[in-house]
Structures are given as C-alpha cells and as structure tokens.
Ligand SMILES: Nc1ncnc2c1ncn2[C@@H]1O[C@H](COP(=O)(O)OP(=O)(O)O)[C@@H](O)[C@H]1O
C-alpha cells in the first residue's frame with residue numbers, strides 16, 4: 586500500500602465530502618438508504634478514533650421533488666429555493682441517521698466570504714473545533730440560499746478542501762458516483778482508472794469531464810480541489826460513495842492524491858486560494874521572470890497598468906503579458922499610489938516609496 590494511502594488510513598482528522606450524485610437522484614430525491622450507509626462508515630471511523638467533518642452536497646437535489654421540479658434548475662433563484670427546501674431535509678436526514686448511534690450533528694452553512702475574511706474564518710474554525718471537542722459531527726454545506734453568483738465557492742469539492750485546511754485535517758476523502766479518477770470520462774467508454782497521483786505529471790493527458798445531472802463541477806473541480814488540498818499538505822482520496830466503508834477503513838479503493846512535501850504557510854495558502862482578490866497588477870515579461878522564476882519582490886518598474894480600486898494590505902492578482910495569471914500577492918500600496926509610481930525605477934522614487942509593491946514573502950506564484 587502506498588504511503589499516501591497509509592497516511593489517509595491512519596489520519597486522526599478527516600474531512601469527508603459527499604457529492605449530490607451519491608445522495609440524491611432526479612426521480613427519487615434524497616436517498617436515505619444511501620445516506621444511512623455513509624453514516625455507518627463515518628461512525629465506524631469515528632469509533633476507531635478519528636475526528637470527522639462531513640461536507641454534504643445534495644441540498645438542491647433533495648429540494649427538487651418536493652417542489653415538483655424534474656431537473657436541476659439553471660437560474661440562481663430557483664436553485665436557491667430548491668436548496669432552502671432540500672437543506673432542511675438533508676440536515677434532518679443526517680441528524681436522524683447519526684441518532685441511530687446516539688451521535689449528535691450540527692449544521693454549518695458557509696459562504697465563500699466566511700473563508701475569505703480572516704475574522705469570519707476564525708469564527709468558522711472555532712465552531713468546527715468546538716463541535717469536534719463535543720464529539721458532534723459537523724455537517725457542512727455552502728449557504729446556498731444567500732450565496733450570490735459572485736460569492737460562491739463554485740462547488741463543494743473546493744469548499745471541502747478549504748474546510749480541510751481550516752480544521753487542519755490530515756486527509757480529505759471525496760465520495761462521488763465514480764470510483765476514482767480515469768484518464769478520460771468513463772461515461773464515454775474505454776477509460777483507465779488512475780490509482781495514484783503523486784505529481785502534476787501524473788495528470789498529463791487526463792481529460793477531466795463534466796459532472797452528472799445532479800453534480801456541479803465534475804472531475805475538473807475534484808482535480809482543482811485535490812491541488813488545493815495538496816498545497817495545504819492534505820492528501821486526498823477520491824472514491825465511490827458505495828465503497829465508503831473501504832475508503833474510510835483502510836483507504837484501499839479509489840484514487841489517492843499525494844500532498845506536496847512542504848505545505849504552503851497558512852498565510853501563503855490564504856493568499857493563493859482563499860482570499861478575495863481586490864484588483865489586478867499588469868506586469869511585463871521581466872517582472873514575470875523576477876517574481877515567478879527568481880522569487881523576487883515586485884518593484885514598480887515592472888508594472889505596466891493597474892485595474893480596480895484597492896488598498897495596501899489587500900490581495901491582488903498579477904497578470905503577465907497576454908492577461909496571463911502568474912501570481913497573487915498582498916500589495917503594499919493603494920491603487921492610486923501605484924498609478925503614480927508604475928514603470929519607474931526605484932532610484933527615481935522618494936525614499937518612502939522605495940519599498941516593493943508586493944514583497945517576495947507575500948507573493949505566491951500560481
Ligand atoms: N476523467 C474522469 N474520471 C472520472 N470521472 C469523470 C471524469 N471526467 C468526468 N467524470 C464524471 O464526473 C462525475 C463526478 O462529478 P460530479 O457529478 O460533479 O460528482 P459529485 O456530485 O460527486 O460532486 C462522474 O459521474 C464521472 O462520470
């Protein structure tokens with residue numbers, strides 16, 4: 586068994602994310618039998634000594650049938666209405682299912698903003714920690730009814746990876762309707778299962794397709810969540826929900842994604858993945874080479890233009906020639922100040938403007 590699988594099998598703290606496709610169907614809505622089987626596997630792992638946080642999708646899927654809808658809505662308002670009906674049923678079903686073991690559940694609904702802002706971030710962290718200390722299972726989902734199009738996590742795979750970082754989990758288990766990563770969409774036939782992903786090169790040639798009728802992000806969102814978790818030092822197991830018991834007992838099924846050897850610092854992780862970006866610095870090829878290859882600070886001379894209105898301390902995106910995203914970082918000046926100094930060499934500037942625009946310690950190449 587690989588080192589990654591051993592780490593996942595022995596992890597003290599795990600985030601388990603369950604996709605809509607594993608809990609709901611278009612005709613039948615929420616499948617309580619499947620949910621019970623998942624609760625059984627999670628309870629067994631908790632009894633073996635691990636802490637588990639559950640990220641459960643399925644609110645929209647569970648809300649369709651009660652509202653007489655026969656397919657996943659496209660518009661935000663109907664999706665939010667379905668989620669408000671479905672989340673109630675989903676939380677109730679998890680509560681009833683864990684009650685069979687005398688286990689209490691708590692519902693935690695998060696918006697992207699809660700993770701992007703450090704104060705809310707700490708609040709969510711404290712709630713999850715306290716639920717864990719009280720031996721209750723947190724059932725996390727996106728707060729769909731208030732999340733606007735701009736302020737969405739996008740998909741629960743990403744939310745689960747951010748929660749894994751937030752609670753300092755040792756492993757992330759993504760349970761879906763597919764039993765792992767294939768080199769192409771298995772619904773199109775002739776695809777081969779990839780059991781281990783140890784480096785980005787292992788993904789060369791892999792085609793990550795869209796999801797099913799109820800899923801949101803498909804395989805692409807699972808791969809980017811695995812990358813995000815890897816940056817946080819968290820290995821990922823992608824497996825079928827029908828194999829939850831083996832996935833949680835000894836990580837012997839599915840695809841295992843190794844974490845990078847040195848995790849990003851909490852600050853760099855936040856800059857790269859969690860913070861909202863407030864503006865853009867357009868930089869020339871020389872500056873791209875300085876910040877990405879040589880890992881130097883960004884100086885005013887390499888900046889060609891500024892977009893957006895932001896203040897010192899905000900997170901901005903750095904775009905190279907051709908609008909190519911190359912890095913994110915914490916900017917040291919307000920946008921108006923940068924407009925006055927961009928393109929100038931440091932010696933042309935007054936002493937108080939000679940510090941870098943983004944210090945190397947605050948810069949994370951993408
Ligand atoms: N390369 C691939 N490997 C595995 N599954 C893939 C791949 N490309 C597309 N898929 C599809 O992605 C689906 C899982 O994504 P999704 O429906 O979003 O699941 P969930 O609801 O669990 O988040 C699978 O049903 C599978 O058909």
Ligand SMILES: N[C@@H](CCC(=O)OP(=O)(O)O)C(=O)O
Nearest residue numbers: 605642643644645740741801
């Ligand atoms: N928050 C949404 C789930 C969004 C989502 O990412 O779904 P999925 O791709 O099935 O994990 C819901 O509960 O319906």
